[in-house]
Amino acid sequence: xxxxxxxxxxxxxxxxxxxxxxxxxxxxxxxxxxxxxxxxxxxxxxxxxxxxxxxxxxxxxxxxxxxxxxxxxxxxxxxxxxxxxxxxxxxxxxxxxxxxxxxxxxxxxxx
Amino acid sequence: xxxxxxxxxxxxxxxxxxxxxxxxxxxxxxxxxxxxxxxxxxxxxxxxxxxxxxxxxxxxxxxxxxxxxxxxxxxxxxxxxxxxxxxxxxxxxxxxxxxxxxxxxxxxxxx
Numbered sequence: 277x278x279x280x281x282x283x284x285x286x287x288x289x290x291x292x293x294x295x296x297x298x299x300x301x302x303x304x305x306x307x308x309x310x311x312x313x314x315x316x317x318x319x320x321x322x323x324x325x326x327x328x329x330x331x332x333x334x335x336x337x338x339x340x341x342x343x344x345x346x347x348x349x350x351x352x353x354x355x356x357x358x359x360x361x362x363x364x365x366x367x368x369x370x371x372x373x374x375x376x377x378x379x380x381x382x383x384x385x386x387x
Numbered sequence: 388x389x390x391x392x393x394x395x396x397x398x399x400x401x402x403x404x405x406x407x408x409x410x411x412x413x414x415x416x417x418x419x420x421x422x423x424x425x426x427x428x429x430x431x432x433x434x435x436x437x438x439x440x441x442x443x444x445x446x447x448x449x450x451x452x453x454x455x456x457x458x459x460x461x462x463x464x465x466x467x468x469x470x471x472x473x474x475x476x477x478x479x480x481x482x483x484x485x486x487x488x489x490x491x492x493x494x495x496x497x498x
Contacts, residue, residue, distance in 0.1 A: 285427075308485055319391075319477055319489035320430075327485070366429065372484045373418065373437055374445070379429040 278303045280369050282378035290386050291359055297352040297381050299367030309350040310368040310375065311341055320366060326350065337361070359385050388413050391490035393478050399496045400468045408463040408493050410478030416488075418481040419461035420445075421453060423474040424492075430477065436461055468497045 279302045289295055301307060308327050312320040324335025331343040341352045350367060362385045368375040394409045410419065417438050422430040422445075432445030436455040450472060452464045461480075465472060475494050479487040 310486060312489075317492075319491045320479075322486055322488070325486050370484075373435065373443075374420075374432060374484075375487060377430040379427060 278307070278369050278376045280367050280376050280378035282365075282367055282381050284381045285379075286382045286384065288384040288386060289357055292356050295352075295354045295357045295361070295383070297365050297367075297383070299350045299352065299378060300348050301350060301367070301369040302348065303369050303371075305371065307369045308371045309341075309343060311335065311339070311350075311352050312366045312368065312377075313337075314364045314366065314380075316363070323352070323365075357383075357385055359387070361385060390414065391478055391480055391488055393476075393490040393493050395493060396491070397494050399498065400465075401498050402469060404468050405464070405466050406468065406495075407465075408476055408478075408495075410461045410463070410480075410490060411459055412461075412478075412480040412488075413459065414480060414482070414488065415458070416480035416482050417458075418484060418487075419455065420479040420481070420487060421451070421461065421463045422477045422479065423447065423472075424477060425474050433463065433476075468495075470497045473497045 281300045310325045311323040314320045326343045364380045367378040391412045420435040421433040431447045434453040439458040454462045478490040481487045
């Protein structure tokens with residue numbers, strides 16, 4: 277069975293600082309991996325996805341993520357966060373019909 | 388394109404009442420999904436459909452029914468609402484599995 281772990285429930289960073297959100301997955305084959313962002317009261321928006329090829333993928337809003345098969349990880353990074361990045365972030369894994377989502381990491385930005 | 392839309396945005400029910408949530412997508416996607424989101428639990432799949440006229444159970448299907456009579460619409464029904472069904476419900480669609488595109492959500496309260 278596939279599963280996703282986001283070990284950090286809540287992270288606080290200063291505006292302008294770098295960010296890394298952790299995601300570990302369990303999947304029996306080569307996974308498709310995704311990061312979504314959810315602003316308060318909104319639906320989920322796709323930030324980026326990994327299907328195959330280059331293990332460093334670029335997404336929208338200046339985010340990137342790196343797939344590390346040996347560590348079963350797909351961590352999300354941003355070099356310099358903006359106040360508008362405050363939101364909840366979800367990692368997801370799957371292929372075919374269904375995705376499995378992590379429980380999310382809430383990101384707070386302090387001025 | 389409107390993408391994925393959900394009707395209604397908010398609803399309050401009394402225990403035992405019934406209601407239907409409507410999801411519509413204008414992207415000609417084959418796959419559609421219904422999730423519920425509860426604090427600290429991420430997104431849990433209720434039911435999904437891989438094409439017009441098909442439905443399948445997800446992780447938490449009890450107490451819900453669905454129908455996909457038209458490709459663009461996916462209905463979620465609660466026959467006898469219970470307080471445990473208080474949640475935010477999200478619909479999503481996908482062209483053929485993989486990345487999913489989400490609606491804005493329906494906030495349901497069952498008293």
